Amino acid sequence: MTTREKLASLREEMKTNDIEAFIVYSADPHMSEYLPDEWQERTWLSGFTGSAGFVVITLDKAGLWTDGRYFTQAPIELKDSGIELFKEGVEGTPHYIDWIISETSNNAKIAVNALATSHNNWEEVETKLNLNNRQLIDKALLEKVWTDRGSVSKNPVFVHPIERAGQTVTDKITAIRNEMKKEKATAHIISSLDDVAWTVNLRGSDVACNPVFLGYIYISLDEAILFVDLDKLDEEAKALMKESGVEIREYSDFFNFLTTINKETIWIAKNSNHSVFEKVKAKNSLIKKPAPGHLMKAVKNSSELKGFETVMLRDGIAMVNFLYWLTHNVGKKELDEYEIGQKLLEFRQAEENLVGNSFASIVGYKGNGAIIHYSAPSSGSAKVLAEGSILIDSGGQYLEGTTDITRTIPLGQVDHEFKVDATLALKGLIKLSMVKFPKGTKGVQLDSLARMALWEEGKDYNHGTGHGVGSFMNVHEGPQSIRKDLHPTALEEGMVLSNEPGYYVEGKYGIRHENLIVVKEWKKTEWNTFYEFKTLTLCPFFTNIIKESLLTNEEKKWLNDYHHHCKEKLSPFLEGKVKKWFLNLVAPI
């Protein structure tokens, strides 16, 4: 079916149901960052494969809204589709709701599949449409249009053992119930896949890069039910659920189950899909707050932190071997960005318990490094030569933990300006690595430390400084962050974050330095408990792109200490030429 045929078929459904516009977000029922194949509705319908963007179809028009990352790719993929590109963030681009209003008649019905949008978003859209005499309705119009969407994954769901999880399922559910009691909630629904997996100490592989599985959890004060495809659970998983007092039911029974809930006070996060709210709202009262397990998951226990240390060692070894390979093969054999990413995966696969990439690697040569969410195509990616620099942002999922690291690698001569920028960004990473801060401090209070050296030169970077990282779990995890945004979550001991300042010159180069850090108690004073960050990542930076004269003595000391630490940890596992090269890399400046 061509895109035009798909749209025609969808419009027939729209007419049958008296619907004037249909919105297709890029979302699944769990608001996942990566979508399972059967939920790639926007991609299937429009042909546009970017990671962000949504489509609106009216009876005679269609539009795709996406951001600057895809202004080159989208027109190519949308060619002859009949779908117009609306460039988000560009002056004059209408907001899609305004566009819908202008393209539909008074009292028109606008439809969305409520399963594939959050309650939060539903409410926003509904409010705006109602103010303009339009109605928002729930209709899964693509059900009859996309008939070959394939079957749901049957990937196994397996136990994340207690020595790695560090807390029993029983204890987690008890902790959640304690929070429920404080809020006077009698029931709780968990729908984020990482929160589901964390709560029951299970893992799966239903979506790319994230070791999660499709599921919902319902917890009342005396029962706990996991809704999951029962075929996927191995015996060990079933036994764990039984001993933890968790009943298991079919994933497909969840919405029927919801209709039986009555007179409960249900705690449910607003980022749950809107269908869940529709099913329970009439007969129950709702507490709309972030799930209590969400914050608990972010605070890593000692077993999880031990896991991080274990995998950092493996990941560091893989990285150093890879970096040796890259710097010693570039210019000698033909290499392109995509192959380099694959090769890095091979080096990680040589390490124990690697499950796969923790996200789609970003391998950006020269100007491609300046494209923040760059993804090298599997064929036809840029050739990489022994000149300029390459930015590589990658990570691994290991059974014991998750990694995320970025290094900026010189492949030949780099100019003065590049070195200055690389140093300014590194100063940011170091400043954040060294800060001490009192309990209660939020990420936004620290974000500027990573930017200050750049700001002093009138420069900045257009992304956050730090995101939370899961423990053999999603590489992007909330609620904590280090960003310009006014996010209210205070940093707590045990939270793992990335520390990744950068600088980007369009068409020329991209620089990013990224380590993972964990919040640790520094000391208790008469004032407060003070925290500091401990760096988890073990992999040297290329000091030959650093302008030593721009570093303060303290910063130099931090860098030398860090390299010394990498040397202590990694060199026992390195050999021969790689080791020799590595020892040179970590030599003090």
Next chain:
Amino acid sequence: MTTREKLASLREEMKTNDIEAFIVYSADPHMSEYLPDEWQERTWLSGFTGSAGFVVITLDKAGLWTDGRYFTQAPIELKDSGIELFKEGVEGTPHYIDWIISETSNNAKIAVNALATSHNNWEEVETKLNLNNRQLIDKALLEKVWTDRGSVSKNPVFVHPIERAGQTVTDKITAIRNEMKKEKATAHIISSLDDVAWTVNLRGSDVACNPVFLGYIYISLDEAILFVDLDKLDEEAKALMKESGVEIREYSDFFNFLTTINKETIWIAKNSNHSVFEKVKAKNSLIKKPAPGHLMKAVKNSSELKGFETVMLRDGIAMVNFLYWLTHNVGKKELDEYEIGQKLLEFRQAEENLVGNSFASIVGYKGNGAIIHYSAPSSGSAKVLAEGSILIDSGGQYLEGTTDITRTIPLGQVDHEFKVDATLALKGLIKLSMVKFPKGTKGVQLDSLARMALWEEGKDYNHGTGHGVGSFMNVHEGPQSIRKDLHPTALEEGMVLSNEPGYYVEGKYGIRHENLIVVKEWKKTEWNTFYEFKTLTLCPFFTNIIKESLLTNEEKKWLNDYHHHCKEKLSPFLEGKVKKWFLNLVAPI
């Protein structure tokens, strides 16, 4: 009347009106920081004179809630009053709403004078009470109890001339109407006294320290009405209103006028008193957002900034003369904190166009300096000797602008620890003074810069780093701030703020260094427009309490440059011994 008699009389009123509890906040109809005498209801009723606290009276009990600043003073003032002290912020102290619920019966009526509480607070209290089967009603019960509350001020209202205001009333009202149109508002009510005074370029003196007058403004798309005691306006003020198209009506007509408004979309800030909302809500629709003039007022124009420069010179001369006097008389004559504050006012009064203090001076000797909101009593304040240090936080209202400055002054030997703390706090002031930051940056992103040096020693201070400052207007002005709080207002060119890190050791000493700073454009880069702060205050710091070894070269340079600047500006206006002493003070370190 004793407090017990007042309470008895109030309880009669409560019984007559079938009211089980009455709340008396410390507020006036304009939510002012300083209350006009006739609105000191809480003080009159309870005898408690602190700046913060409120009273709840039931039929058989009474309680005062106040914070740690007043835990010593309150029990003395409440003695034999029958009012119990509830210590806010102390474990086990009930929230006053919970206490009210526990002390009243089901379906009880709880009263507040809606004129003396914000809509915001009203809604919060009402929601909590309703959830617990209590009713909140508006009743000015003290009207019949406090019969001799005195008459409203007849202080003159006078013109703040265009050369100081920098923008005509007509232009301001046009700008407000433009914002109204964007929000589709057809009417707007202004009730904050500083916003009222700013809008119509008038000033008054109805409350202490703030050059404002009691008034409301109503603006529709074609009319503007100032409600003010007409007797107070001089001819010039009346003429200005006339030429600006502003109708003037009696202050006392305002609420009657509100009942005539019909079918308007009224923009009104949620910190307006709740009575206003009650009067208009049935027949109009409301847009509850901060008043548009509030942000406009915060962004100072060139005339206002010129005014700041003018008054900083005067204030600096007064401060230097005062500091000379203080350091040369302490130990030689008997001095107490209160007298020192009065003497400082005298030095300011010697300067042109001083109107008065911009707030109640804080003069805290030794341990009193550690009490952040300390106010020396007019009699019996601490004797000040030639030893230890004194913290003096003060400011002046001049016709051309407003000042606010804190210096920490050594009066004799100070110990090593004091010097270290004084240096750490000064490093914070300097760091914030030097920062460059992109347009869009919010205060919370910069707050940590002022604290970082203290954090590195496990120290901090328990107040904000910076507040907005008005132009011959309130010394505390919104919406911008530099604090730990997640406040969404971005810093804009022309905003004036304080920069006041400190450190406090209970019972020993208080340190605070405070300058006023203004946001200026630093440069436009390909990245963004970048801002920096320019320091407005002209007065040296005492370098003999600074540990030079703890300052970086950059920090030393900033301090020396600042002192050089003070020397250039102030020394032409100083003479004899004072000048000689001053030149020594500003000598480079």
